[in-house]
Amino acid sequence: MISDYLVIGSGVAGLTFAVKIAEKFSDRKVVIVTKASEDESNTKYAQGGVAIVLNKEEDSFKKHIKDTLIAGDGLCNKEVVKMVVNEGPDRFEELLLWGANFDANDAGKFDLGKEGGHSEYRIAHHKDITGFEIERALLTRAHQLPNISILPHHFAIDLVTNHHIEGKDPDDLCCYGAYVMNQNTGEIFTIKSNSILLASGGIGRVYGHTTNPVIATGDGVAMAHRAKARIRDMEFIQFHPTALYDAKGESSFLISEAVRGFGAILRNGKGYRFMPDYDERAELASRDIVSQSIDNELKKSGDSHVYLDCTHLDMDGFMAHFPNIYEKCLEHHIDIKTDWIPVVPACHYLCGGVDVDMIGKTTIDNLYACGECTRTGLHGANRLASNSLLEALVYAHNIYKHLAESDNTVKDVNIPDWNDDGTVIPKEHVLVQHNLKQVQAIMRDYVGIVRSNKRLKSALKHLDVISSEVEDLYKESRISTTLCELRNMISVAYLIIWQSLERTENKGGYYNLDNIKK
Known part of the structure; x- marks a missing residue:
């Protein structure tokens, strides 16, 4: 074509x-x-x-x-x-x-x-x-x-x-x-x-x-x-501070930043409003600060999530501005008129x-x-x-x-057809899914909101094992979307880790314990 x-x-x-x-x-x-x-x-x-x-x-x-x-x-x-x-x-x-x-x-x-x-x-x-x-x-x-x-x-x-x-x-x-x-x-x-x-x-x-x-x-x-x-x-991975917490660990629904702009406040498990302790802008601080603050609160308490409190807000106004969020919370048996929303930071933007x-x-x-x-x-x-x-x-x-304003003549080149000679349709799809979960766990555990050089180097070692297995599978298997996506995610994971190790100063969304000035 x-x-x-x-x-x-x-x-x-x-x-x-x-x-x-x-x-x-x-x-x-x-x-x-x-x-x-x-x-x-x-x-x-x-x-x-x-x-x-x-x-x-x-x-x-x-x-x-x-x-x-x-x-x-x-x-x-x-x-x-x-x-x-x-x-x-x-x-x-x-x-x-x-x-x-x-x-x-x-x-x-x-x-x-x-x-x-x-x-x-x-x-x-x-x-x-x-x-x-x-x-x-x-x-x-x-x-x-x-x-x-x-x-x-x-x-x-x-x-x-x-x-x-x-x-x-x-x-x-x-x-x-x-x-x-x-x-x-x-x-x-x-x-x-x-x-x-x-x-x-x-x-x-x-x-x-x-x-x-x-x-x-x-x-x-x-x-x-x-x-x-x-x-x-x-x-520089931006973690959104307020994704709806899912006990199954698959939270993906975003509680918009605009909800905090509307006046919602963050509380820890004891009900304490903690953001003013971290930044004078409180809940309206930039996302890196709010995410790191929540991460610190969770590490101190051992809790799995914090809460976003909307109960004091104008509910008619809230439902007019955020009807989708309101309905999603109800689906999870959370009535924001009386209940705090459990939230946790989640990977949001590159x-x-x-x-x-x-x-x-x-x-x-x-x-x-x-x-x-x-x-x-x-x-x-x-x-x-x-x-x-x-x-x-x-x-x-x-x-x-x-x-x-540019010349748009398609260049006359002879592009060879895709060659998958010698490959077979893989029978073990479980290998792809297993390795996918392993990559995701490595990134969450070792390359998250707060990093260290030791964790990053450990992530590389674990990733090397998975990458070798996936490349062998890619060479011998007929192409599938899931296999290609896994291969792409491994490449992205390497790039994040390599470039994290190269950065020697904490900036914005990047925070490495080894970069803290003594």
């Missing part, structure tokens, strides 16, 4: 680019590959909203920039921060034009929320399902454009680069497309394209306990790493990833990336709440602008 533009991922980053480029060039073909249903992505589960400066009487670009830089703990790229914040309102207007709906107050203006790390109310939202609403609007627009083809249940196995092509210098980094598997039939085919966009989302499933959906297995980061793209800042410049170019020619799989320099050591959807919108636009 040949396309003018190949997009891997169907979240806000991939869809925004696809819609823009398809509107610009009605005669060019855009193919979107997504491994689950077309609407399944991290975007869909983003509750809080989009951080943008709309109320310029009280807010300002300068304030938003300052808040972002503070959250990033000195490691943000200031020029990137300025660019993203300044472009925010224009990108938001485009969402409105595409039909996305955002909540308004009684005065008819946007009902702006406030989240941890923000000095002003600037979060535009749709109830507590903002990502779902944005995804809906973008998919609706994409389906109106006949030159966009969406391939659901198609898994991108690997990027096609020079080392796949006979006669090409393997060190001359250039991307020509991807090998893709139709998960319904098992067929593996090539999609050739001159412009490839990685918009594959996050890595949360590497930790198991995560707010991310099951598809967040770090495929894009792992593929880019195998293709020799530069990967940076993988040590601040690093595939390194890109300000127009989304990776270190591989023809390969671009945006969204959570990237390291843009916006987040630094810790993402400011609700800056992620904004980042995706801005970078998708920048990549679109660049490619709209």
Whole structure:
């Protein structure tokens, strides 16, 4: 298959680019590959909203920039921060034009929320399902454009680069497309394209306990790493402080940061409100501080979770703002009118990833990336709440602008077909599932919120054993999605551990006991 533009991922980053480029060039073909249903992505589960400066009487670009830089703990790229914040309102207007709906107050203006790390109310939202609403609007627009083809249940196995092509210098980094598997039939085919966009989302499933959906297995980061793209800042994993606690250890439902912005407070098992002891901003401190504070409380008490107390809040207002959260709690027999919500930190967001410049170019020619799989320099050591959807919108636009002015002739190269001669269909699926659980346990136990060099080195030793077994299985087995995902998660785990060991100073979301100054 040949396309003018190949997009891997169907979240806000991939869809925004696809819609823009398809509107610009009605005669060019855009193919979107997504491994689950077309609407399944991290975007869909983003509750809080989009951080943008709309109320310029009280807010300002300068304030938003300052808040972002503070959250990033000195490691943000200031020029990137300025660019993203300044472009925010224009990108938001485009969402409105595409039909996305955002909540308004009684005065008819946007009902702006406030989240941890923000000095002003600037979060535009749709109830507590903002990502779902944005995804809906973008998919609706994409389906109106006949030159966009969406391939659901198609898994991108690997990027096609020079080392796949006979006669090409393997060190001359250039991307020509991807090998893709139709998960319904098992067929593996090539999609050739001159412009490839990685918009594959996050890595949360590497930790198991995560707010991310099951598809967040770090495929894009792992593929880019195998293709020799530069990967940076993988040590900066943001743990969301308040995921709904599940006694089975599989908590994945997010209790939005905006709930604390609405006035909810954190209490330990004894009922004590502990956050003012850690930070003057209390529950509205940045996520790294709140997560580390909760982690410390749990270590001191031996408890499995803390509580989020909403019982003092305006319940009519709460249910109007957070109907999905309210209903989810009821499903778990938690009535927030009288009950505290049991919460625990869970892996939420990757601040690093595939390194890109300000127009989304990776270190591989023809390969671009945006969204959570990237390291843009916006987040630094810790993402400011609700800056992620904004980042995706801005970078998708920048990549679109660049490619709209670029030559887009598909290069004439002979890409070999996928070769699985000599492989067999594996009979022992239990091996994949067992190793998956082992990887997740290693990451939670050794590479969590608080790390140490000893734990990180132990994690490497355990991971080496699993990696060797999985690579042998990969070489001898017919490709399956679960096997590829496991292999990708192992690659991501290595990157997180290696880059954690390289960091000698605690910053933002990275906290290593061995880096504490004596």
